[in-house]
Amino acid sequence: MKQVSVLKFGGSSVGTIEKIKDISIYLKRRVENKEKLIVVVSAMGKTTDDLLKQVEKITDNPDVRELDTLLAIGEQNTISLMAISLNDMGVRARSLTGIQAGIRTFGQHTKSRIADIDADFLNDQLDEFDILVVAGFQGYNENLEITTLGRGGSDTSAVALAAAIGAPCEIYTDVTGVFGTDPRIYKAARQLSQVSYEEMLELSALGAGVLETRCVEIAKNYNVPLYLGKTLSDTKGTWIMANTDLLEKKVVTGVALDRDILHVTLACSDIGTNFVEELFNQLDRFSVNIDMISQIVSGDDMNVSFTCKDTDRNFLNQILDSLNDKFSGIKYSVRTDCAKVSIVGSGMRDVSGVAARAFRILCSNGINFYQVTTSEISISYAIDKDLSEKAVILLCKEFNI
Amino acid sequence: MKQVSVLKFGGSSVGTIEKIKDISIYLKRRVENKEKLIVVVSAMGKTTDDLLKQVEKITDNPDVRELDTLLAIGEQNTISLMAISLNDMGVRARSLTGIQAGIRTFGQHTKSRIADIDADFLNDQLDEFDILVVAGFQGYNENLEITTLGRGGSDTSAVALAAAIGAPCEIYTDVTGVFGTDPRIYKAARQLSQVSYEEMLELSALGAGVLETRCVEIAKNYNVPLYLGKTLSDTKGTWIMANTDLLEKKVVTGVALDRDILHVTLACSDIGTNFVEELFNQLDRFSVNIDMISQIVSGDDMNVSFTCKDTDRNFLNQILDSLNDKFSGIKYSVRTDCAKVSIVGSGMRDVSGVAARAFRILCSNGINFYQVTTSEISISYAIDKDLSEKAVILLCKEFNI
Numbered sequence: 067m068k069q070v071s072v073l074k075f076g077g078s079s080v081g082t083i084e085k086i087k088d089i090s091i092y093l094k095r096r097v098e099n100k101e102k103l104i105v106v107v108s109a110m111g112k113t114t115d116d117l118l119k120q121v122e123k124i125t126d127n128p129d130v131r132e133l134d135t136l137l138a139i140g141e142q143n144t145i146s147l148m149a150i151s152l153n154d155m156g157v158r159a160r161s162l163t164g165i166q167a168g169i170r171t172f173g174q175h176t177k178s179r180i181a182d183i184d185a186d187f188l189n190d191q192l193d194e195f196d197i198l199v200v201a202g203f204q205g206y207n208e209n210l211e212i213t214t215l216g217r218g219g220s221d222t223s224a225v226a227l228a229a230a231i232g233a234p235c236e237i238y239t240d241v242t243g244v245f246g247t248d249p250r251i252y253k254a255a256r257q258l259s260q261v262s263y264e265e266m267l268e269l270s271a272l273g274a275g276v277l278e279t280r281c282v283e284i285a286k287n288y289n290v291p292l293y294l295g296k297t298l299s300d301t302k303g304t305w306i307m308a309n310t311d312l313l314e315k316k317v318v319t320g321v322a323l324d325r326d327i328l329h330v331t332l333a334c335s336d337i338g339t340n341f342v343e344e345l346f347n348q349l350d351r352f353s354v355n356i357d358m359i360s361q362i363v364s365g366d367d368m369n370v371s372f373t374c375k376d377t378d379r380n381f382l383n384q385i386l387d388s389l390n391d392k393f394s395g396i397k398y399s400v401r402t403d404c405a406k407v408s409i410v411g412s413g414m415r416d417v418s419g420v421a422a423r424a425f426r427i428l429c430s431n432g433i434n435f436y437q438v439t440t441s442e443i444s445i446s447y448a449i450d451k452d453l454s455e456k457a458v459i460l461l462c463k464e465f466n467i
Numbered sequence: 468m469k470q471v472s473v474l475k476f477g478g479s480s481v482g483t484i485e486k487i488k489d490i491s492i493y494l495k496r497r498v499e500n501k502e503k504l505i506v507v508v509s510a511m512g513k514t515t516d517d518l519l520k521q522v523e524k525i526t527d528n529p530d531v532r533e534l535d536t537l538l539a540i541g542e543q544n545t546i547s548l549m550a551i552s553l554n555d556m557g558v559r560a561r562s563l564t565g566i567q568a569g570i571r572t573f574g575q576h577t578k579s580r581i582a583d584i585d586a587d588f589l590n591d592q593l594d595e596f597d598i599l600v601v602a603g604f605q606g607y608n609e610n611l612e613i614t615t616l617g618r619g620g621s622d623t624s625a626v627a628l629a630a631a632i633g634a635p636c637e638i639y640t641d642v643t644g645v646f647g648t649d650p651r652i653y654k655a656a657r658q659l660s661q662v663s664y665e666e667m668l669e670l671s672a673l674g675a676g677v678l679e680t681r682c683v684e685i686a687k688n689y690n691v692p693l694y695l696g697k698t699l700s701d702t703k704g705t706w707i708m709a710n711t712d713l714l715e716k717k718v719v720t721g722v723a724l725d726r727d728i729l730h731v732t733l734a735c736s737d738i739g740t741n742f743v744e745e746l747f748n749q750l751d752r753f754s755v756n757i758d759m760i761s762q763i764v765s766g767d768d769m770n771v772s773f774t775c776k777d778t779d780r781n782f783l784n785q786i787l788d789s790l791n792d793k794f795s796g797i798k799y800s801v802r803t804d805c806a807k808v809s810i811v812g813s814g815m816r817d818v819s820g821v822a823a824r825a826f827r828i829l830c831s832n833g834i835n836f837y838q839v840t841t842s843e844i845s846i847s848y849a850i851d852k853d854l855s856e857k858a859v860i861l862l863c864k865e866f867n868i
Contacts, residue, residue, distance in 0.1 A: 083524040120548055123484040129554040135562050136547035139540040146537035147521055153530040161536050165566065166611055210567055 070192060070233045071096075074106040074202065074224035079238055079297040080144050081111030090151040092298055097157055097196045104188065104233070106202040106224040107148060109140025130175035134204075134214045138164065141201035141220075148199045159197040164204035164212065169223065171205035177216035178205060180223070183230035192231075200227060218278025225281045229288030237277070238297040243304035244269065244276055246320040246467035251458050255467055258319060259302065262309040265319045266292075268410040268444045282306065309412050317413035317420060318465035323458050324408075326376040327357075329401040329436055329448050330386075334368050334393065341393050342370065348388060349374075352381035358406065358439045358446055371437050373406060373448060401436070405454035408446040409461055421445050427464045433457050471593060471634045472497075475507040475603065475625035480639055480698040481545050482512030491552040493699055498558055498597045505589065505634070507603040507625040508549060510541025531576035535605075535615045539565065542602035542621070549600045560598040565605035565613065570624065572606035578617035579606060581624070584631035593632075601628060619679025626682045630689035638678070639698040644705035645670070645677055647721040647868035652859050656868055659720060660703065663710040664693075666720045669811040669845045683707065710813050718814035718821060719866035724859050725809075727777040728758075730802040730837055730849050731787075735769050735794065742794050743771065749789060750775075753782035759807065759840045759847055772838050774807060774849060802837070806855035809847040810862055822846050828865045834858050 073093075080086050093103060117136055121128050145161035152159035164171075168184030191198055202220025205213050215222050221237055228235035243257045244266065261269070263286035270279045276294060285292045285306065295303025309315070334341045342361070349356055356372040363369075374382060379402075386398055414420050424445060428435065433456065435447040449457055461467075474494075481487050494504060518537055522529050546562035553560035565572075569585030592599055603621025606614050616623050622638055629636035644658045645667065662670070664687035671680045677695060686693045686707065696704025710716075735742045743762070750757055757773040764770075775783060780803075787799055815821050825846060829836065834857065836848040850858055862868075 083521060087525065117544075120484060120544075121551060124488065124548065124552045125555040127555070128551045132547045132550040132554065132562055135543060135564070136551070139543045139547075142536060142540045142543070143518075143521075146533045146540075147525065149533040150522060150529045150537070151525045153533065154526040154528070161533055163536070163613075212564075 068100055068102045070102045070104070070231060072104045072106065072224050072228040072231075072233050072235045074220060074235065074237045075108070075297060076220065076237075076239050077108040077111055077114070078240055080107050080148070083147065086110075086144070086148050087151050088298060090148060090155055090157070093152065093197060094155050094157050102192045103197045104192075104227050104231070105148065105197055105199045106220055106227065107141060107144040107199065108202050108220040109137075110144050110147075113140040113143065131211055134175045134178075135212045137214050138201070138204045138212045141203055145199045145201045152197055152199070157197055158195045159199060160191065160195045161199045161201075162191075163201050164223075165206045165210070167198070167200045167227075169200075169205035169226070171207055171213045171215070173213075175211075176214055178207065178213035180205060180215070180226045183226055185230040188227070188231055218281055221278055221281040222284065225284045225288075225290055225292065228290045229284055234291040234293065235285065236293040236295065238295055239276070240296065241276060241294075242296040242299060242301045243294050244306070244320075247458055247462050248323065251323065251455050252321075252462040252467065255462060258304050260305050260307065260312050260314070261319055262312055262412050263292075263306060264309060264443050265410050265412055266306045268408065268441070269320050269322050277306075312412070315413045316411055317417045318409050318411035318467070319413075320410045321458050321461045321465070321467055322408045322410060323454055324406045325451060325454060327373045327404055327406050327448075328376055328379060328382065329371070329373050329404040330382065331369065331371045331399050331401075331436075332389075333397040334370075335366060335395040336393070341368070341389070341396070344392065345370065345385075345389060348385040352378070352385060354378045354381050354385070358437055358448060360437055360439065373404070373437075376402070403451050404436070404448055405451040406446050406448055407454055407457045407461065408444050409465065410444045411465075412443050414443055414445075423464060424461060427460050428457060431456070431460055433460075469501055469503045471503045471505070471632060473505045473507065473625050473629040473632075473634050473636045475621060475636065475638045476509070476698060477621065477638075477640050478509040478512055478515070479641055481508050481549070484548065487511075487545070487549050488552050489699060491549060491556055491558070494553065494598060495556050495558050503593045504598045505593075505628055505632070506549065506598055506600045507621055507628065508542060508545040508600065509603050509621040510538075511545050511548075514541040514544065532612055535576045536613045538615050539602070539605045539613045542604055546600045546602045553598055553600070558598055559596045560600060561592065561596045562600045562602075563592075564602050565624075566607040566611070568599070568601045568628075570601075570606035570627070572608055572614045572616070574614075576612075577615055579608065579614035581606060581616070581627045584627060586631040589628070589632055619682055622679055622682040623685065626685045626689075626691055626693065629691045630685055635692040635694065636686065637694040637696065639696055640677075641697065642677060642695075643697040643700060643702045644695055645707070645721075648859055648863050649724065652724065652856050653722075653863040653868065656863060659705050661706050661708065661713050661715070662720055663713055663813050664707060665710060665844050666811050666813055667693075667707045669809065669842070670721050670723050678707075713813070716814045717812055718818045719810050719812035719868070720814075721811045722859050722862045722866070722868055723809045723811060724855055725807045726852060726855060728774045728805055728807050728849075729777055729780060729783065730772070730774050730805040731783065732770065732772045732800050732802075732837075733790075734798045735771075736767060736796040737794070742769070742790070742797070745793065746771065746786075746790060749786040753779070753786060755779045755782050755786070759838055759849060761838055761840065774805070774838075777803070804852050805837070805849055806852040807847055807849055808855055808858045808862065809845050810866065811845045812866075813844050815844055815846075824865060825862060828861050829858060832857070832861055834861075
């Protein structure tokens with residue numbers, strides 16, 4: 067039985083016909099090396115932007131079903147060209163759109179989620195062909211309508227296909243791998259050769275931004291070994307895998323920075339009300355994701371602090387106005403000059419004193435924090451945005467990132 | 468029950484976003500007038516050419532399955548934009564790709580033929596929506612592969628859809644309708660308001676070239692009233708319909724000219740051989756379509772004349788060489804400076820003397836012909852290419868085209 071792998075190439079990796087041909091040569095070598103491949107591709111370069119420009123000339127508010135049908139042609143363009151290129155080189159390859167690959171989705175157009183994938187069909191196709199070139203980002207729903215998966219959709223397609231057929235997934239992009247922190251902030255940052263799903267999730271969610279959270283979550287849930295590397299580069303990338311499979315567990319793997327947050331503090335003097343319940347109902351109603359939640363009750367007074375994305379600012383203001391109307395005696399403050407710095411590492415579970423070391427290094431350098439939250443494998447600090455880069459550098463040095 | 472019509476707009480009619488919006492406004496008016504519409508569209512302007520240019524950078528000989536997958540995105544682009552435009556104007560519209568519309572095909576990729584269409588599904592969709600925007604030129608085969616229909620494919624899609632649901636079909640293009648002859652040759656030529664399927668077939672096949680033969684054939688077989696007119700023009704076009712439904716039957720409806728023919732004459736002096744059988748076998752083997760066949764036997768000598776398309780010249784030469792090897796005593800001549808002029812009219816059946824009038828007008832003007840063939844509704848003459856336009860003008864004047 068041949069080794070099957072899923073490979074994914076992003077839009078800039080397939081941005082020109084030349085690049086598609088170069089990738090085809092690379093794929094042919096792997097097939098000659100007795101591999102079977104599912105290759106997931108995005109739309110070429112700026113294709114999606116060009117399609118959206120067509121729409122802008124018609125309306126600001128397009129029908130989302132039709133928008134999905136439109137955007138899906140970007141990937142269909144890439145799969146057919148890549149399959150033409152591979153067949154021209156004598157590789158037995160076949161292209162598959164989302165419908166053809168059996169990627170069934172549910173949920174709303176433009177942000178659908180994958181329900182299931184027909185693994186039997188794909189395995190049959192892999193008997194007949196050496197490479198299946200699958201359109202990323204797209205699927206279909208129960209009405210045979212074309213759907214798209216939203217942000218990070220092609221990565222999600224790739225990981226879901228890998229999960230369906232039980233193969234590892236290699237994601238090729240412009241970066242060489244996952245770094246312990248953003249090298250633009252801390253130049254000495256080293257690339258990680260391995261990182262656990264959990265650590266990657268914290269790093270993604272905390273703004274490291276190489277892979278979308280949902281794609282790492284699927285990999286974690288189905289135990290798909292995930293590789294992140296640079297397209298057609300000899301430089302080794304990063305493997306993302308189960309914690310138990312890591313060869314070496316670091317105490318602190320990375321330091322993440324999220325600059326686009328708001329820090330909100332609410333104080334309510336009448337604890338007898340259903341104030342907190344109403345707050346969470348409202349946040350849910352507007353789909354505002356909150357993070358770093360702390361609640362402190364002191365006598366009849368209650369304080370709630372949380373952070374949320376800066377992009378939700380308008381929703382947040384509506385929620386606060388609404389709460390103000392319903393409840394008396396509420397005070398609130400919203401900090402916009404705020405950032406979140408997090409230290410992440412699976413090893414924290416077993417090693418004490420990480421929090422103390424981090425506290426000490428921040429305090430001794432005059433960096434105050436408004437809030438601290440901890441998870442099993444991370445500690446996050448809400449601090450002044452002005453000081454956030456300095457904090458990242460200090461923490462990276464302290465923990466040898 | 469509302470009137471249902473199928474409308475088809477060609478590539479230049481939907482070549483820009485502005486044109487798509489203008490057609491949407493027109494379609495909205497028709498919906499407000501209590502109509503339900505199936506609108507078939509081609510790829511926008513030069514889209515198909517652009518896609519083929521991508522392929523040229525990879526190979527001269529692309530895998531045809533993948534070529535179909537590539538080319539199909541042209542129409543998918545148009546349907547989604549038109550559906551976005553219609554929905555934006557408040558029209559209940561939905562786009563359907565070939566697969567979604569249930570246009571099942573058979574035969575080879577890049578020149579598939581329609582096997583059947585799911586009329587029940589379309590009727591259900593028409594209950595829910597006022598306009599279905601269907602991708603022309605494309606369908607799918609039994610393996611759920613995307614197929615395309617080759618030349619005149621979008622017209623064929625439209626007529627087949629009309630046949631499936633029992634509706635008339637309106638085809639909108641750059642021309643205002645069907646003329647009795649090419650107005651570039653005979654400026655006084657008048658547009659026909661009505662023409663029979665049979666006449667249209669003769670005019671198409673004989674090079675009048677407005678509609679592909681296959682599309683008129685489907686219309687004839689399923690008795691689909693076919694309208695040919697100019698996009699968004701108030702000028703009345705031409706209805707193509709059953710002979711029995713014509714209000715007024717003309718003796719001669721049109722004069723057609725085909726300049727791209729070869730005229731071949733073969734003489735064989737040994738009639739005992741299976742020479743003619745072998746000739747037709749060879750023509751069949753190379754898929755050379757022949758026309759204007761005459762065979763004359765005189766004693767032991769036999770003469771066969773026929774015409775074929777100029778584009779088949781290479782195949783023809785191979786066939787003639789092969790016959791020369793197999794049979795002795797064959798003489799052949801191939802005229803390349805030849806054209807075919809035909810007069811077409813349903814009324815010929817009932818009116819005698821048409822052939823005589825045509826012979827007389829040609830002879831008295833010094834135009835000799837190498838061959839004449841007749842069908843029930845047409846007479847064709849093979850003549851010198853140099854004199855062909857003169858012949859067309861003379862015949863048009865004679866028969867008041």
